[in-house]
Amino acid sequence: MAIEVRIPTIMRNLTDGAKAVEGKGGTLDELFSDLDDRHPGLRERLVDDKGLRRFVNVYLNDEDVRFLGGLDTQVSDGDTVTVLPAVAGG
Amino acid sequence: MVSRLTIERAIVDKIVAHARADHPDEACGVVAGAIGSDRPVRFIAMTNAERSPTFYRFDSMEQFQVWREMDDRDEEPVVIYHSHTATPAYPSRTDVSYASEPNAHYVLVSTADPDEHEFRSFRLVDGEVTEEEVQVVETYG
Numbered sequence: 001m002a003i004e005v006r007i008p009t010i011m012r013n014l015t016d017g018a019k020a021v022e023g024k025g026g027t028l029d030e031l032f033s034d035l036d037d038r039h040p041g042l043r044e045r046l047v048d049d050k051g052l053r054r055f056v057n058v059y060l061n062d063e064d065v066r067f068l069g070g071l072d073t074q075v076s077d078g079d080t081v082t083v084l085p086a087v088a089g090g
Numbered sequence: 091m092v093s094r095l096t097i098e099r100a101i102v103d104k105i106v107a108h109a110r111a112d113h114p115d116e117a118c119g120v121v122a123g124a125i126g127s128d129r130p131v132r133f134i135a136m137t138n139a140e141r142s143p144t145f146y147r148f149d150s151m152e153q154f155q156v157w158r159e160m161d162d163r164d165e166e167p168v169v170i171y172h173s174h175t176a177t178p179a180y181p182s183r184t185d186v187s188y189a190s191e192p193n194a195h196y197v198l199v200s201t202a203d204p205d206e207h208e209f210r211s212f213r214l215v216d217g218e219v220t221e222e223e224v225q226v227v228e229t230y231g
Contacts (some may be wrong), residue, residue, distance in 0.1 A: 057154070086188065087153060088146060088184070090192065
């Protein structure tokens with residue numbers, strides 16, 4: 001078992017077009033680093049030096065990780081992580 | 091490629107009514123349609139989590155639910171709309187920099203004039219703004 005990560009259209013250039021990829025790790029931070037080994041550049045689209053990027057939404061199963069522990073959120077095998085760019089503007 | 095948005099009048103009316111109802115705050119939402127169809131059919135008004143006259147952002151949990159529903163129905167966001175309440179219906183710098191759906195028609199409605207609204211559509215891809223023709227039809231036939 002692994003953690004399934006669902007990738008939005010705009011980031012699929014980093015996953016050879018795959019809608020979902022698999023990874024491992026004990027926290028979201030570790031998971032994103034693991035994914036970056038196979039999909040270089042993906043982590044940078046999700047994280048900046050302050051943590052999760054402001055205009056990227058990340059969900060663990062059905063919850064927004066901002067209301068959990070952000071990058072420190074615990075993840076485990078069988079979880080689904082969904083990435084959605086925020087829809088926003090001025 | 092000449093780009094064009096073809097949209098039913100009833101949906102245009104719903105988008106404009108939503109923009110008027112939320113004025114002076116910005117209103118936002120999506121019109122979903124079958125993947126690849128380029129036909130907006132299912133109007134979904136979204137909550138502007140910012141409740142602001144100068145900014146909009148979809149509520150993150152509502153977005154999650156709506157995006158999952160589209161996924162289950164083999165739909166995509168064909169139109170993403172929002173209103174400008176004091177400025178013309180033209181994408182702002184932030185609209186361009188946060189645009190994240192390269193296949194969507196980005197519709198802007200201006201409610202700056204209380205009597206006449208502006209309704210325009212754009213493609214926002216890689217920081218480029220391309221306005222497109224809007225063809226309003228009575229039905230898709």
